[in-house]
Amino acid sequence: MKIGRRGFLSFVIGGAAGTALSPLPWKMMDDSSIWTQMWPWTPVPEDGEASYVNSVCTLCSGHCGITVRKIDNRAVKIEGMKGHPVNNGGMCLLGLSGLQLLYGPMRVKTPLKRTGKRGQGQWKKISWNDAVSEVVEKLRDIRSEGNPQTVGFISGSDRGTVSRLFDRFLTAYGSPNFMRMPSVRDSYELTQYLMQGVQALPGFDFENADFIVSFGSGIIDGWGSPVRMSRVHSAWQSADVKVIQIEPRLSNTAAKSDKWIPINPGTEAALAMGLAHVIVKESLYDAAFVKNYVEGFFDWKNLVIDKYNPDTVASITGIDRGTIVVLARGFANASKPLAVCGRGNGTTPVSLDECMAVNALNALVGNINKKGGVWAVSEPNYINWPEIEMDAKAAAGLQHERLDGAGSKTYPFTRYLLPRLPETIDSGEKFPLQALFVSGANPLYTHPDTRAVRNAFDKIPLVVSFSSYMDETAQNADLILPNHVYLERYEDVPTPAGMIQPVIGLSRPVVAPQFDTRHVGDVVIQMAKGLGGSVAKTFPWDSYDSCLKETLGDLWNFLMEEGFWSNTGAMPPFFGTSYETASGKFELINKDTGSIPQFKPVSIEGDEKDYPLLLIPYDSIRLACGFIGDPPFVMKTVEDSVLKGKDVFVELNPKTARNQGLREGQRVVLTTPKGKAEVKVHLFEGIMPGLVALPRGLGHTAWDEYLAGKGINFNALIGPVEDPDSGLDAAWGIRAKLEKA
């Protein structure tokens, strides 16, 4: 058959039309779209009965109330608890991703014993009984040799029953070496002790203040209790409260403030003294308060007038004279002014000078223990345990000075000096540390000069980690005795950082333990029982839960019902009589120690010739830099101008970049006296020329594949700088240089 052109065309067109009219193409398209989407491995979450459990988040010291939504026995969402005094329904991004920590791959699932070399990651599963008895045996040996003081404990906190159990255990055992992770609370505690004679928690009545001068505190960058600070910040917006942010870099807090005043890093105390100068000279201070309740004003006044006139301060701080004068007047003339310090998210201390100078400013305007001021908040006193039974060995051990030097002749009033530990271990000047326990802390990541810390740890024969997650410290431990995650355990949670009203929260199990983990409180009690004798007698409880129930007494039922207890009508201690100093007044000069608010520059490591730039850290609420690392959700929020692939960006002022011949996105080597790392350049007008800023919270070597190996750990590039007055690590930066890679 011959097919003509006409025949061919009608066949093709007819065929096409016929096919189009038939269901075939539509059916195929439908099938293929269903087929491309129906992969059996796309999970279908099981439905079930919904319920809610109230608890408290303990991922930072903010202690927000949480309400966890459950479907049957699965936790599916963490939300903020409505009506909670800290967060009233709001929640930070780390708290919101808590379920990724609960169900995540970074969990340590059973007790582990190291088999390879330290840090190699070779582990053997062991039973809880074996693990605990191994520790007990070692502790018994150390004790029988008469060296109980050679055991140390690093804890994320020193408040609440769990931390108090650690401390109690060490004391009964015979060691003074209970150490808390450093933070700006160290500086504030010491300042309040020296100036007000009290051991208390620093509380800030931000809700009632109307003029805030922040010396670099990242008010909305994670400082204090982050969600409370966010809420306060919003209230300030509506109430037209003035916020002055003083720091060398335009942080989020600075961008949101009414005025950002860039300052030469490390000179904050000088500015505080300069402000005091103007206030004193122009007689803008609260004369009645100063006259009646302040001791040492005239001596201090002379110092302030002599040494800190605005011109001198301008040359130190780089802030012009006029700005200083205007700021001082604004502060002193406000009805409820409040000055606050602690850089970034407040997880590093500041020098005693700086904290005292800022506290002196508050005293000048008379807002100590007043509405809208700084309060010395006393800890809710609910932990009343029987006296510790001490045998001769414990008493002998406790005669030793602490390894970190806190409470020694040099630093008599500082309570904890953990950053000094590596150096002490290295120098071997005291006794060697034979066993170290770590709980709720990740010193191998969060401590400055990570390499030195690791070398020091290598000299300790037994390192035991209680971490729920495979963090850097756990990775380098000999034994991991994994604690339940906060969503699986009971724990009392005392007043959040910076709050003025006492709060006690109850963290409680939202789900049953997912793995073969054990409450660290139980493990400590078991260790004590294993040791026997007076140590065992000091722990009369069968389990942590019974200890907690007994400790809380009537409060237990209340907390089980309400989730938290809080004294909403809390009043500050009376500003006139609340000082337990020698003079019974607020002391500007402490006669015992000679401490006086002033400015002495904190030395900085490195030579200006070799290292022309200054490296400073910055904190972002999107980068957790404490003992918890960013879960995958939080990593998703990190901007691509901070992290791209595995490269972290350092921030440079375009002017600095031009001088150095660098451009946006360029790969460079960042070198400090402590180490070097490859980074990329991000040009940012919000940073002072001459500075390099690196975010904290990246550069993990442990954790999961979503976090590990990305960016650089700031702590690997900086070392601690000891504040001669307090022993605290007052480093604010380090000299650095950038070279093209």
Place this chain on the structure above:
Amino acid sequence: MKEGRTHKKFQKFGMVIDLDKCTGCGSCMVACMAENNVPFRKDESNKLLSITWMRVYKLTNGMPFPKIDVCYLPRPCMQCEGQHEGHSPCVSVCPAIATDYSMESGIVSQIYTRCFGCRYCMASCPYHARYFNWWDPIWPDGMEKYLSPNVSPRMRGVVEKCSFCFHRYQLAKDRAFMEGRPELQEDEYQTACTQACPAGAITFGDLNNPKHTVSKMAEPDPKHSGRPKNPNAFRLLERLGTNPKVYYLSSREWVRRAGDNYLKNEKKVKKPVHHG
């Protein structure tokens, strides 16, 4: 839909975000991810591929040190209404009716099982609010336990976007129905981001209901397709006529101007506004 029309007056759910209060913390982003079973990958630093129904952008005023200023801008789906109801950019191009405009709630839906991944909607969306699943979602062992049964996990090959937590609307409606109430209270239906925002910067409600806070804050003008009457309020790319249901508030003029694609030489700002 016809039934709906004969019923009662429609709702128009919308959002007002106060940029003066927003601290850029990213809680809204994570609250959304946790609520909506959003997947994650090992590397999320390529933001074109990173699925974030809610994304917080960082804006700067472009001034040199120290006059520089920064503002954060959270961007959910704008749930555009278009010039007449339902004429949103994405809805009008979808060949599969996989995305549709609900007359009842004013929410632009996304029906994953209908979507065949042509990505026209992504091309048409001026807000980059839509994301494509280039890969199957993979949760590490055990993490699937936290997945919510209220939102179906998406498969490779489909587009997804913010739904104003539509499942919460459904749940709230069901509850109200069971309790014999015809209407929802303002606080009964709130999105996950609104609920989580620590700064209280996000307000959510019915723009058609003058009693709801969103209407009072933004003061939408129905004669000019919802353009805000509040001088501090603005919408993103207002001039495109997409008629979004997300309003922003800012006291800073440079921020308000950054919300639309102003040209440099266009109507000079009288005095440069620097916050601080």
